[in-house]
Amino acid sequence: MHDLLDDYTHSNALINTSPRLKLLLGLGAMLICISSATPIAPLFIAITMSLITVGIAKIPGRFYCTLLLIPLSFALLSSGVVAFMHGGGSQLFAMNLFGFMFEIRDDGANLALLLIARTFGGMCSLFFISLTTPMMEIFSVLKSLGLPDFLVDLSMLMYRYIFVFIDQAHLIHNAQVMRLGDAGIKNTLNSHAMLSGVLFLRAWEQGERLIVAMDARCYDGKLVLMEQGAKAKPRAIFAVVGYLVVVEAIVFLTKDIQLL
Amino acid sequence: MEAMRGVSISLEEGRKIALVGPNGAGKSTLMLMFNGILRPTSGEVLFHGQSLRYDPASLRELRRKVGMVFQNSDDQIFAPTVYQDVAFGPVNLGFPEEKVKRYVGYALAYVGLCGYERRPPHHLSGGEKKRVAIAGILAMEPEVIVLDEPTSNLDPASSEEIMDMLDELKCGGKTIIISTHDVELAYRWADEVILMEGGRILKRGTGQEVFGDPGLINKARLKLPIVVDIYRELVSRGLLSDSNPPRNVLELTDLVESRNRGTISRGTTGKIHIADVDKVGPDEINSILEGAHISYAGAMGTNAKALAERAGIILDFTYGVIDKCILKSLSGKDSLIMTSGGMVDRSVKRIQTYCEESGAKIEVVKLSSLEGPDVNPDRR
Numbered sequence: 001m002h003d004l005l006d007d008y009t010h011s012n013a014l015i016n017t018s019p020r021l022k023l024l025l026g027l028g029a030m031l032i033c034i035s036s037a038t039p040i041a042p043l044f045i046a047i048t049m050s051l052i053t054v055g056i057a058k059i060p061g062r063f064y065c066t067l068l069l070i071p072l073s074f075a076l077l078s079s080g081v082v083a084f085m086h087g088g089g090s091q092l093f094a095m096n097l098f099g100f101m102f103e104i105r106d107d108g109a110n111l112a113l114l115l116i117a118r119t120f121g122g123m124c125s126l127f128f129i130s131l132t133t134p135m136m137e138i139f140s141v142l143k144s145l146g147l148p149d150f151l152v153d154l155s156m157l158m159y160r161y162i163f164v165f166i167d168q169a170h171l172i173h174n175a176q177v178m179r180l181g182d183a184g185i186k187n188t189l190n191s192h193a194m195l196s197g198v199l200f201l202r203a204w205e206q207g208e209r210l211i212v213a214m215d216a217r218c219y220d221g222k223l224v225l226m227e228q229g230a231k232a233k234p235r236a237i238f239a240v241v242g243y244l245v246v247v248e249a250i251v252f253l254t255k256d257i258q259l260l
Numbered sequence: 261m262e263a264m265r266g267v268s269i270s271l272e273e274g275r276k277i278a279l280v281g282p283n284g285a286g287k288s289t290l291m292l293m294f295n296g297i298l299r300p301t302s303g304e305v306l307f308h309g310q311s312l313r314y315d316p317a318s319l320r321e322l323r324r325k326v327g328m329v330f331q332n333s334d335d336q337i338f339a340p341t342v343y344q345d346v347a348f349g350p351v352n353l354g355f356p357e358e359k360v361k362r363y364v365g366y367a368l369a370y371v372g373l374c375g376y377e378r379r380p381p382h383h384l385s386g387g388e389k390k391r392v393a394i395a396g397i398l399a400m401e402p403e404v405i406v407l408d409e410p411t412s413n414l415d416p417a418s419s420e421e422i423m424d425m426l427d428e429l430k431c432g433g434k435t436i437i438i439s440t441h442d443v444e445l446a447y448r449w450a451d452e453v454i455l456m457e458g459g460r461i462l463k464r465g466t467g468q469e470v471f472g473d474p475g476l477i478n479k480a481r482l483k484l485p486i487v488v489d490i491y492r493e494l495v496s497r498g499l500l501s502d503s504n505p506p507r508n509v510l511e512l513t514d515l516v517e518s519r520n521r522g523t524i525s526r527g528t529t530g531k532i533h534i535a536d537v538d539k540v541g542p543d544e545i546n547s548i549l550e551g552a553h554i555s556y557a558g559a560m561g562t563n564a565k566a567l568a569e570r571a572g573i574i575l576d577f578t579y580g581v582i583d584k585c586i587l588k589s590l591s592g593k594d595s596l597i598m599t600s601g602g603m604v605d606r607s608v609k610r611i612q613t614y615c616e617e618s619g620a621k622i623e624v625v626k627l628s629s630l631e632g633p634d635v636n637p638d639r640r
Contacts, residue, residue, distance in 0.1 A: 010383065136341055136380075160340040163382035209335045212297055216328050217396065218320045220352040224344050224360070 004166075005067075005130060012132050013058040018232035019137035021240055026129035028244045030122050032251060039117030041251040046117070048243070049124035057132045067127060068120075075119035083112035135159050140225045153223045161206065168202055169195060263289040264459040268303075271437065271452075273403075276430050278446040279439040280470070281456035282481035287408075287439035288331075290456070294406050294437070295326040324353060327397030331409040333389035334381070342368070342384075342392050343377035349400040367399040371425065372562035387418030394425070404435040411442060420579035421565070423449055428561050431602050447471055447485040448508060448580070455480055468504050487512055510583045513590075514618060529620060530555075530589040532611060533596040535627040536604045537564045542571030548627065549573065549596065556588050556595040560607070564598040573598075582610045589622045 009015075014022065029049060033042045050068075054061045089106025096102075129138075136156075143152045172195050176182065181191035264286040271277055279287045292298040293305050296312055296319045305312045312322060330336045339345035346367055350360040368374055371391040381389060390410065397405055410426070411419035423445065426436050440446050446453055447467040454464045457480040463470050471477060471488050484492070487506055494500045500519055506512040533554065535545055545567075549557065558577030559565045568575050577584040585595040597607055604626070611624055 006380070007383075010380070134378075134380075136344075136378075139340075156340050156344075157338060160338055160381065163380075164334050167382075206335070210338055213330065213336050213338060214348075215319075216295060216297060216323055217349045217400065218323050218352045219348075220320075220354070222351045223339065224347045224351045 004163075006135070006163075008059055008063065009131055009134050014056060014132040015134070016230050017132075017236060018230050019133050019141050021232040021236055022133045023129060023138070023141060025240045025243065026125045026133075028240075029125040029128075029247065032244070032247050033118050033121035033125065036118070036251045037114075038251075038254050038257055039114045040254040040257065041247055042114075042117035042121030044250055045121040045247060046124045049121070049128050053124070053128050053131055057128075059131050064127070064131075068123065071119060071123040075116050075123075079112035079115040079119075082115055083108045086111055136225075143225055152225070156223060156225075157210070161203075161210075164206065165199060165203060169199055172198055262459065264300075267459070267461055269454060269461060269464065271435070273435050274430070274433060275435060275451045276426070276449060277435070277437045277452045277454065278450035279437065279454050279456055280441065280443065280446045280480075280482065281439075282441060284458075285456040285480070286459040287456055289459075291328070291406050291408055291437070291439055294404070295323045295328050297328070320353075324349075324400050325402055326404045326406060327400055327402035329390075329393050329397055329405065329407040329410065331412060333386070333393045336393045336396065337381045337389060340380055341377065342373065342379050342381065345381070345392060346395045346399050349396060353400065363399045363401075364395075367395040370398055370562065371395045372566055385418075387414055387421065390414060390418070390422055391425075394422075398429075402434070404437065405429065407436070407438045409440060410438055411440065411445060417578065419445070424560060424579055425562060428603065431606060441482065443471070443477075443482050443485050447488070455482075457481070468507060472505055491515070508580070508583055510587055510614075513587065528592050529622050530592050530594040531623045531625055532585050532589055533594070533625045533627055534604060534607055535596060535598045536600055537567045537598050538600045540627050542567055542573075544627070545573065545596075545598065546571055552596075553594055554596045555593040556585065558585060558595065558597050560597065560599040560603055561601070563600045568598060582607050586611060586614055586622065590620060 029045045033045055036042055050064065053059050054064050083104050084102055086108035087105050088108075089110075092104045092106065092109055094101060094103040136159075139152055139156055139159075143149070173191075176191045176195065180187070181194075182188050267286070267290065279290065281287050289298060293300060296305075296314060299314055307322060307326070312318070337345050339348055343364060346364045347360050350363045355363065364377075365374075368376065371394055373388065373391055373395065376384075376388070376392075381392065384392065394405075394407075405426075407426070410422055414422065426438070427449070430436050438450075450467055452464065453467050453470040455462045455470050455476065462476055462480055463473070467485075471485055474484060474492070477484055483489075487508060491500065491505045491512060494516070495502045500515055506515055531552075533548065533552065535548070537545075548554070556576040557568070557573055558581035559568045559575050560581045565575070565578065581597055581599075585597055588595050599607060608624055608626065611622055614620070615622055
C-alpha cells in the first residue's frame with residue numbers, strides 16, 4: 001500500500017552487519033563532508049556512498065534516485081540564492097532585472113558549489129544509514145551510548161505508532177477522496193484540515209488505549225530493547241576505517257584547489 | 261451511562277466459555293472487569309473466591325493471572341519489534357533476562373512464530389498480529405485468557421487456526437473466555453455459552469441449551485447456527501423426532517442416518533491413523549501416506565501444521581479434524597490425524613467415546629514409535 005523507507009531498510013543486504021559500524025561509516029563521512037573546504041571530498045563521498053548503498057546494500061537504484069531528488073532540489077534552490085548573494089572575485093554572470101543588477105561572482109559560485117556538494121555528500125551518507133540500519137538498532141546503540149531510558153522508550157513508542165497513523169491517514173484520505181474531498185483547491189484544503197484534526201484526536205485516543213494495554217500487561221516502567229545486532233567483523237572494521245582515512249586524505253590534499 | 265445491570269455469573273476453571281451477544285450487549289465491558297481495567301460502580305468481581313482489590317500490587321498480580329487479548333491487535337502490540345512486545349510482560353514482572361528469553365521463545369514457538377523476533381509489527385499480517393498478541397499474554401503464564409472478538413477481521417483459515425490454538429491451550433489446563441457474535445463459532449467451540457443482550461444475561465448453558473430457544477436468539481439479534489436451523493426444519497417436516505439439537509455435522513448426519521436406516525452404517529469403516537509429530541518425523545509420515553491408501557490428512561495444533569508444511573503434505577482438514585475424520589471413516593475412507601502432546605490421547609478418547617455412543621466400530625492406528633506403525637486392531 002505504501003512505499004516506505006523502512007520497508008527497504010528491513011530488506012537491505014547489509015542488515016546483518018554491525019549497526020555501530022554502519023553508524024560510524026555514515027556519521028564519519030557526514031562529518032568529513034561538513035569539514036571539507038572544497039567540494040571534491042564531498043562529491044567523492046556522495047559517489048562512493050551511493051555505490052555502497054545501491055551496489056552492496058542492494059537498494060533499488062531507481063528508488064534511490066527518486067529519494068535523492070528531494071534534498072537535491074532543495075540544495076539547488078538554496079545554493080542558487082547563495083550564488084547571487086555573495087560578492088567578491090571576478091564577475092561570471094550578470095543580468096538586469098527591472099533595473100536591479102543580478103550577478104554571480106567567483107566567491108559566490110564557489111560557495112554555492114561547496115554547498116551543493118556538502119548537501120549531496122551528507123544526504124548520501126544519511127541515506128546510507130537510514131537505508132541499511134533499522135531504527136531499532138539505532139535505538140539500541142543510542143541506549144548503549146548512555147541516552148536516558150525515557151527518551152529511548154518514548155522514541156520507540158513513537159516509532160511504532162508512526163505506522164499505525166500512516167495507515168489511518170491513508171484510510172481517512174481514501175474516505176475523503178471517495179466522496180470527492182479533493183475536488184477543487186478549497187475542498188482539498190478543507191479535507192486536509194479535517195484529516196489533521198481527526199488524526200490528532202485519533203492519536204489522543206490511541207494514547208489512552210496504549211496506557212490501558214500497557215497496564216493490562218503489568219507495566220512497571222520497563223521496556224526491553226532488542227539485543228545489539230551482529231558484532232563487527234575485523235575485515236569490515238578495517239574497510240570502514242580505511243575508507244574514512246582515504247576520504248580524510250582527499251580533504252587534506254585538495255584543500256587548496258579551487259574549481260573556479 | 262449504565263452499561264450493565266444485574267449481571268451475576270460464575271465461571272468455572274478449565275473451561276471454554278463464550279460470551280455471545282449483539283453489538284453493545286455489554287460483552288466488552290464485562291470482559292474489562294475480569295482483569296480490573298474497569299471497576300464496577302456497584303457489586304464486586306471475585307477471582308478464586310476472593311473479592312478483587314484495586315490497589316496497584318493486587319492489580320498486577322491479577323493481571324498476570326488473567327491475560328487479556330484486545331480486539332484490535334494494533335492497540336495491544338505497541339513495541340516496535342515482535343520480540344520486544346512479547347517480552348514486555350515478563351520484563352515488567354521483573355524476570356531475569358535469561359528467563360525472559362526462555363519465556364518469549366516458548367510463547368513464540370507456541371503460536372508458531374519462531375524466527376519472527378526482529379520483525380516490526382507493521383510487516384505482519386492480521387493473523388500474525390493476533391498470534392503475537394496472544395504470545396505476549398502467554399509469556400506471562402496466565403491461568404485465564406480473555407479474548408475480545410478474537411476472530412474479527414481475520415480470514416476464515418486464520419480464525420480457525422486461532423480457535424484451534426485456543427483449544428490446545430484449554431487442553432493445557434487454561435481457562436479461555438472469548439466474546440463473539442459469530443454464533444457458529446460459539447456453538448461449535450464453547451463448553452459454555454453466555455447469551456447477553458442490553459447489558460443483561462439472557463441465558464447461560466451449553467450451546468445446545470442456549471441455541472435451542474429460537475425466540476431468545478431472535479430477541480438477542482442473533483441467528484441460529486446452521487446445524488440447529490437444519491435440524492429444526494427436519495423436525496418440523498417430521499423427518500426427525502424433537503430432542504436436543506445436534507452439536508455438529510457429525511451428530512446431524514448420524515441422526516438422519518439412524519432415522520433412515522434404523523441404525524448407523526455397519527459397512528466397512530475406514531481406519532483413522534494418528535501420528536504424534538513429536539515422535540514421528542516427516543519422512544515416516546510421507547511413507548505412511550504413500551503406503552496406507554490414506555485419502556484424507558488433517559493436522560491439529562501449531563507443531564503438526566508446521567510439520568505438514570515442511571513435509572509438503574497438503575492438509576484436507578485444519579479444524580474440527582477429529583469429527584471430519586470420523587465422518588470420512590464412516591463413509592469408508594482412511595484418514596490421518598497429525599497432532600502432538602496431550603492432544604493425541606484426546607483424539608483417541610474422542611473417537612472411542614463416539615464409538616461407544618453410536619455403536620460404530622472405527623479402527624484407530626496410533627503411530628508413535630519410529631520403528632513403524634504400532635497396530636492395535638479392533639481398538640474401540
